Amino acid sequence: MSAFFTKSMARNIFYGGTLFSVLLFLALTFHTTWQLPGRIPTETPSQEVTRGKALWETRNCIGCHTLLGEGAYFAPELGNVYKRRGPDFIKIWIKAQPTHVPGRRQMPQFNFSDQQLDDLVAFLKWTSEINTEKWPPNIEG
């Protein structure tokens, strides 16, 4: 870089470029937030769904599973598990853990009440109805 391009020019481009990017990002964020209600099942998630999300978080499900592709890659995707397995299977599966099959990956037993299982399923149902631009490519997640 020659003497024509000085440090103070570089600095000014940094400030200008960063400011422009931040403003553009904020504008896109504003637009996205405005569009969201049309892309999710219910604009305000129900109490059940909210409680289910809290259970999802406090059991650290994301530490093994992915949800809409984000999380750990140790256990199956659960964003579409409601559609893949249905509500009853999900509850039976959670209640049956851990399998104790030697050498197999194990999921802890969380001792959920029936109410808690309903909440969790409600959250997974809500999540499965988000408009994800047709991701994942197939039902296996």
Place this chain on the structure above:
Amino acid sequence: MQLLQYKSQAVAKPYFIAAIGLFVGQILFGLILGLQYVIGDFLFPAIPFNVARMVHTNLLIVWLLFGFMGAAYYLVPEEAETELHSPLLAHLLFWIFLVAGALTVVGYLAVPYAKLAEMTGNELLETMGREFLEQPLPTKLGIVVVALAFLYNIGMTILKGRKTAISIILLTGLVGLAVLFLFAFYNPSNLVKDKYFWWWVVHLWVEGVWELILGAILGFVLLKITGVDREVIEKWLYVIITLTLVTGIIGTGHHYYWIGTPGYWQWWGGVFSALEPVPFFAMTVFCFNMVNRRRRQHPNKAATLWALGTGVMAFLGAGVWGFLHTLAPVNYYTHGTQITAAHGHMAFYGAYVMVVLTIISYAMPMLRGREVNPERSQVLEMWSFWLMTVSMVFITLFLTAAGILQVWLQRIIPNPQSFMAVQDQLAMFYWMRWLAGVVFFAGLAVYLYSFFAKDKPQTIEAGATQPATT
């Protein structure tokens, strides 16, 4: 001889030691995780996978933060040409951060996560249980307090002294780090919004403000070891961080393809994040250019190697491996697979682990009262560089192979197979990844040993005059 230009730079030393200690813990838990991928019930139920993973990732973040803080305490007095505002505060914050970090890890390991959430008042403000932000509320608040006090200390030092581009860029990065962390406290019940703003911490940290910190540290070390004109180095730095933020901020959109956000993000995210390798490539060119134009031969060869290594590996890990799956049509198939894991490993190692090891390599000898490490110690450190770097390349390659196979079996073939059926078929790659991890750990052991290695006594050549016996 006075090695430190400013006495208060010495506060960096415990930060670097803690960073290395936690690094060792991180790798040990990485080995546990790698084994759990192939022996599913290994250590279950004592340490379930999710717990080991939290420890692995949280230790990484914490030790890198220790490294960044140590780097700031070391380089800011020298850049500002004045003593640190308050060395006492720096010492105090060190212990607060270390104890908070240790208690958090003990909490993860000692009680079930749900119990930990209950004990630490998660219901007051629900922030736990999101990837990388698993810390209990008191820890999160502690991070904010430590970050603010740290910024005050560094800010006051810069304010009263010389203001260089390096220290201003470092401070900008650190302020950004602290401000963006505040989004960790925002967790709406709407999952899409939750995810949208979760990335403001995660992406805007590692593909945004952390790169400013990275650039500043690298620029400082290159300035010291090459003796190249400050004007040249700082001009480069501004160009690099401009490219970083202009591509990286809108580049956040590459996380907004499939989480419920509008489809136009596939274009915004794709185009801008496809350009994210450019600043990393500029960084590679910068490193080699500066070393080639060096005006002196710095005796710390290990530090030079780490600096060049950072330039190359950050470009490969963050730039190339990021680009591989950043375009929406590709990401549609690779999202949330081992491809992501491959990229994550090499990017974090190449960019942030290596830059922290670069500043440690440069500063630690002087913090320990010597100009440079003895020859043998440097040779061992360079051995550890190659062992860790090459094994990380192999970890990445094996995970990439596993990822390609996973995508093929689970998402592309006409009769896609279930997640676990596919995982079983990836076992060979997971074993090879684990072996590469063991080599990485061996490299880390060599690294630790290099701190204590002394030169062997010089052997006397045959025929040389023997000292007279008395």
